[in-house]
Amino acid sequence: MTAEDLAELATGAGGPRVIGLLRDGQVGKQLLLFVEITRMASAPGDALASQVRAWFAVLADADRRDPHTARQVLAAPNVGVWAAQCLAGLRSGRSAAQSAVPYLGAVAAAVAVRTGMAARIAVPVIDGRVALPTLGALSVPPGAAAAFLDSTAGEWLLAVDGVAVPLRRTPDGTLAAPGGGAPDGFTWHPASRLRATSAGHVLDVLLDDLDPFRDRHGLGAVGPLDRSQALRWQAMLDAGWSTLTGVAPGYAPAIAAGLTCVVPLRGEPDGHGTSATAEHGFGGLSIGPAGADAFAVGLLHEFQHSKLNGLLHLVDLFDDDGQRHYSPWRDDPRPLAGLLHGAYAFLAVADYRRLQAAGGGPRAGAVPVALAGFEFARCRESVRRTVRALRRSGRLRPAGLRFTAGMLDRLAGWEAPRLPADLRRRAHDMVTEHRVLWRLRNVRPDGTSVASLAADWTARRPAAVPRVAVTTVVGDRAALPGRSGRLRLLHQRLAGAAEPADVAPGDLAYVRGDRSGAAARYLTAIEDSPGDLTAWAGWLVTRPARGPVAPELLWAVHRRVLDSGGRPAPPEELARWLSTVEVPAPRW
Template sequence: MRQTARSHALPHVLSHALPHVLPSQSFDELLCGGGGPATVDRLRVSERSWRLLVVRALLDSAATAPVGPLPPSPDGWKLLSRAWAVSKETVEDLLAYPAVGVWAAHTLRRLRGTAQDDAPLWVDTGHLHAIAAAAAVRVGLEFRTDVPVRHGWVVLPALGAMRVPGRADWDVAEVSASAGSVRIAGRPLGGPDWHALTELRADGCTLLLDDTDPYRDLRGPAGVEPIDSAAEWQELFGPAWDILRRADTEVAEALAGGLVSVVPRPRAERFRPHSASSGDAFGTALASAPDDAEQFASTLVHEFQHNKLSAFMHLFTLYDDQGTRLHYAPWRDDPRPLGGLLQGVYAFFGVTAFWRRRGHALGQFEFALWRSQTAYALRAVGSADGLNDLGRRLVAELTRRIEPWLDEPVDARARAAAALAVADHRATWRACHLRPAPGTLRAHASAWAEGNPLPRTTDEPEPVPVPGSPARGIDTRAVLLRWLLADPAGFAALREDPGAVVAGARLEDIALVEGRTAEALGAFRARIDRGDGDPETWVGLGLAARAAGDPAADGLLARPELAMALHGELNGQADPLALGRALANGA
């Protein structure tokens, strides 16, 4: 059986349209969360058609748009066509460059009135000339054209950027090539004002470290920010690639065939890396500076999973959802729509598989944590409205593969730490994003005031999640657990002022993760008694109660949103642990 999808080839590029075909093996590999080099190559080819379709739509929409001080768009296309005639592969590679996809999608949205930007529209539409100039430079053409200047920088996609001082925020500069010499605003390419992109090289994989392209940031244009830490990225990339290759050669080779660039972002807090990807930018991963090679490898796996699923969903529909229903995502602080949850389970399936092969304490913690959270989310997304038959099949395949991992042995200390992190995240998310129905709250408050057992809550509908972000990251205690497992000496230094190193961390969190249960229980309870009972505190009380063997834990962790609301409804006059025990009895 072969699965087919409609071709998106440009009519002037191919003489006739051909459908993209995924052989059964490739189709099944992707549904199972995998995809070897041949499968990824097919996705890359299909993304070429998708990219050409978006660029064609952009050019059609821009036909009547103002060009400002730049040449008309057809001039840029003519230069691109000249380069195409010299080397079709070179031009196709450039058009497939991830940042070109973000440019095309962003500019098309601007032209259609669904996106905003501070830059004049001609700066976005005129970026075509910069793409054409980059293509011409790559194939060795002689040419002359004007390109946009953004805040004093001229950018040639996938090549680098030239600083052009003394220009307005939005301006133009000439790019020319003659007799083998390329000049931008009269300055030679390769001179002191030129910032070339760094290539991250390892045996079998090369990625561009893109710190210049204005469309590299995935969501919208960003300023050119040349980094001074490229050597550090290269120093980590070699070992990261070695980790990937030793863990799973096929996964590594597929990643090498699909990823093109990494967008560097500033270093984040330790054990809290930031990364992102976009369906508009197949082949890239945005990532904060990694703590170490292992984290770098995990991030590449994570974001490449997103890349694969996005490309797959350009060919096949998995769900029909308007985004109005929000869901719990065990890796996020905020509620997510169905599409976001589906992307998450696919990415964290890959993350779980990566950590499954790492045997040290932190690796076992990550494996135990993400196998539990991913399986939990798969059960949730599998029962959600909106998935079609193919979406349900994907969820079923991922579930089939991950369920045996739930029974694999893990070091007891890492398993206990992961269980704490899982319970913490699920309960804190509930406390932050769910609100009991007014009738439920009144009935519970009335029963408590009259000394009666609290009403049973098993038949009540689940509250609808409300958007928003918690005051601190829901992963705060998980980050402390990572410190404890991976760097005990560093963790010891946190004890005096944990919040100075781990944003949002408190002394009672340190006591909880270290197992000083009585101290943690008293501190959480005291915070609630003095009126500082935020979601993290109520859940911390439940976690400490569980460690102490107090049945209050069952009520506080299962319905923290109700415990908090009921305590407030009773003007803080009810004992928090007694409320937890009463809620547990009514569960």
């Protein structure tokens, strides 16, 4: 990884050649993980020791004979997820069985099939299935425990408790049960592939609805899928890929070169879609059902995470400080790695929205220009703030300083779409709102100081506490709604959707452009429900006065005054009264 390669990735892009370097690095890492798993699981006295050595011998032999083919399995994203989890389990003192070491047999069997090796390999039954990574899985009757794969030239028998299921290679490289299929009580599920072509860019991926380690984040991976369900995923990939290549074709070659696996997730009730990437699953992503634009953004966003994971396994960009910080894309405090990941992913999303707002292609019109421009402005400000915070942290190594400098150069070099002043202000409001809500949720001022200030306010005397210490904690996830009501309303309004009936009066005034009316209604909401954090955030964003205020201190003193039976504290008066108190800003 040269300085030029690092600079190329820092732009948020990176062509197929650089993606190939990242992939090669992941293959090397995977091989080291297999060696270490075998070493630790082959300790004298371990019941699986001899079997583990046999599995590793198959992998080593196949890798010597046909490394290119063998590594199609060894480097599969969900195999990488398993290997990292397995080694972590062994290092924590769990047994080989508890650490899922037997899955090494499934990997060995898949490698044997792909490379055409003749072997007899024990494979595990996990969650009622015998899975062969990248090839398929056999559902077995309840209670089945022992399985073996017998491979000869071009034919394989998967035997489970004495029942043999014949399998043969298909033209697309997977396995099928020929003739009448599997015996009663057994069902063979061949691996599915999706292929989308748009504007000359071909995306060919495994639709992994079978692997037992595919749901790393517990987001609800679905499967096995039937044919109609698989066709639905093909249609979503077609639409998403067509949108991505139409709006931001410059990112397509890298994604086509590096994305190898998509794990389907269940749909979410809000319809916004879910997506995720596993640290050790380079080239894979998990994604839920979504429309064309959301699917395109999911592909782009998650592959950015995959690229950065690959880079961080090769180059040290920073030294972690062991602390948690503000991230504009999360409601909880995040480590430095989380900040860098968020900034890098949304650097590409900001570029996508920029191109979309500028009419960046024949299929860019799925999202209104105003909405795309608003999202561009919001993403750009958040990315810029986060990158600058990382550079101020003092934790970046020289390579990290160069990398983040490249990200800032990329932001500065864009020709931004022209946006109305009101739209720019609203984008800034939403960035501020998220930061305010995060502080209200996760930053706690010193309790003794809060009590003293509440007493001073009640006694109508100046604040006697010059400085209040704060602590960053992980706030209650149930304390806030998942998404900002104001942000949701703005999205709906910019998309031309009708206003919903059940909208808070302050939010409705805000999205209609009546800031002073919104501020007044938020104050009314605070009087009615002093614990309503979203009302506090709305007021702090729209209040006419712009003096400094620490949201967490203002809210804590207000609450303490009420709890102690003191006179009600009008928020603006209390904010001015607290303006002499110094509060260290939480690190971000």
